[in-house]
Amino acid sequence: MKKFTSKKQLILYGCSGLGINMLSLFMGSYLCSALQVGGFVDNVEQWTYLNKDIVVYALWTVLAFFAKALDGFIDLPFAYLIDKINTKFGRRKTGLLIGVIPTIITFVLFLIPLNDSATILNTVWFGVILCLFYSFYTLTMLTYYATFREVCATEKDVMFLSNVKSIFDVVYFSLGFALIPIFIGMKLNIRMVALIFLPLSLTMLIPFFMLKEDRSDKSLEVSERITLMDSFKCSLKNKTFIYWMCTISVVTIGLQLFLGGINEVFSSTGLNMTVVMASSFAPVPLTIMAYNKFMKKRGLGFAYRFVLTVFAIGMLVLLFCYFNPFNLTPLGLHIVAVLGGIFISFSIGAFFSITYSVPSNIAELEYKRTGKTVSAMYFAVQGVFEGVAAGIATGVILVALKNFDCIWLLPIIASLTCVIGFMMTFGFNKDISLMGKELKEDK
Numbered sequence: 497m498k499k500f501t502s503k504k505q506l507i508l509y510g511c512s513g514l515g516i517n518m519l520s521l522f523m524g525s526y527l528c529s530a531l532q533v534g535g536f537v538d539n540v541e542q543w544t545y546l547n548k549d550i551v552v553y554a555l556w557t558v559l560a561f562f563a564k565a566l567d568g569f570i571d572l573p574f575a576y577l578i579d580k581i582n583t584k585f586g587r588r589k590t591g592l593l594i595g596v597i598p599t600i601i602t603f604v605l606f607l608i609p610l611n612d613s614a615t616i617l618n619t620v621w622f623g624v625i626l627c628l629f630y631s632f633y634t635l636t637m638l639t640y641y642a643t644f645r646e647v648c649a650t651e652k653d654v655m656f657l658s659n660v661k662s663i664f665d666v667v668y669f670s671l672g673f674a675l676i677p678i679f680i681g682m683k684l685n686i687r688m689v690a691l692i693f694l695p696l697s698l699t700m701l702i703p704f705f706m707l708k709e710d711r712s713d714k715s716l717e718v719s720e721r722i723t724l725m726d727s728f729k730c731s732l733k734n735k736t737f738i739y740w741m742c743t744i745s746v747v748t749i750g751l752q753l754f755l756g757g758i759n760e761v762f763s764s765t766g767l768n769m770t771v772v773m774a775s776s777f778a779p780v781p782l783t784i785m786a787y788n789k790f791m792k793k794r795g796l797g798f799a800y801r802f803v804l805t806v807f808a809i810g811m812l813v814l815l816f817c818y819f820n821p822f823n824l825t826p827l828g829l830h831i832v833a834v835l836g837g838i839f840i841s842f843s844i845g846a847f848f849s850i851t852y853s854v855p856s857n858i859a860e861l862e863y864k865r866t867g868k869t870v871s872a873m874y875f876a877v878q879g880v881f882e883g884v885a886a887g888i889a890t891g892v893i894l895v896a897l898k899n900f901d902c903i904w905l906l907p908i909i910a911s912l913t914c915v916i917g918f919m920m921t922f923g924f925n926k927d928i929s930l931m932g933k934e935l936k937e938d939k
Contacts, residue, residue, distance in 0.1 A: 498708035499649045510660030512703050513640055515696035518668040519603045520633055522690050524890060525755050527606055528560065530686050531622060534898035535760030542680045545687060550609050551619040557895045559623030564887030566627050569880055574635045588643050588707055595636030596700050602629040607687045634879050640703065641875045645856045655932060658853035659784055665848045666780040673773035731877045736927050737858045741878060743920040745885040750913030751847055752889035753906050760903045765817055766826060767833050775837030783842040797929035801921050803843040808914035810840035815907040857931060
């Protein structure tokens, strides 16, 4: 793979996933919630498909969880295919092509209910489409992430690309959480808003023009000799990687609850969602700089504990805004919410950057140790762990909170996941704890 030699190339490549990620945000944070009216108070007719439930609660809980879990497990053979495939077009470009087109098609199909009531037919339809969407979406991003180490010459470039990707994640999250409420306020239905943002998915065309794959690369010959089982075992035997997966899975539950249920939490507070969400995402480029300084001085372990702490505090601020125990004025409540959003901003970018950089670096260490190129498999196994965690968060916990009208528990549960994750970080070995730390030169 031809390496990118300039920061401009890395920045352009880092924005490639913006559009496809936007579709995933819509699916997880808006469209799945829009199938049920539970949890919504204002503008219910715009936030939901038909202003009523159009899926059967019990069955939808099972299917939504299954879709998220399948999303991870099906990517194991996909990852093997990506690491092994041999085409004149290029293995990474081929993987992207196989993933992008079905992702867009299934996203559009999810906007079309088969009937206008909560029937088993509707529920199964949305469940099947959701399974297909997440599978092909993750295949697309899995291929994209697997190229990070391949297009970067150094670990420093990998961290830079990961941070650039995180900043563009902030862009699509800002678009999603700040602009979409404005469209809803204009009385546009959430399905129409989804179609407005659909053209952004074309940003994934960038890798097709930038990637220059070299078939003479010896690492390709090695990876083509590795079987699916060998590739899978290679990742599972890496204790450093598996412990990292267990830790990040716990935190993913809290993060996915926040991303998937924030609309319902704020729905009855009277807060301006655009203002609140802008405070959560707009400062992220600056907070990523602060996070990187922590990591350079103390390593990833210390920096990760910091972001978990501030995210937990931000969740408790959301809980305060929900109940408003001191009967603050609308202005006072907005000030508190913005402060909570700023706390959250210290974590959002770091959470995303970590999921890109840590597996890439662990895979690189594995390659140096064994000569096996299985970077896509590392991201696939990460997808399994995160898929199950996301399924628990949005397919079980969030649906239950909506159905039993106790959405206020969401910030509490999210905070608890941060506490558990915080304690687990003390079990990191040096490969993770000191990752990113700049070593002082001996004088």
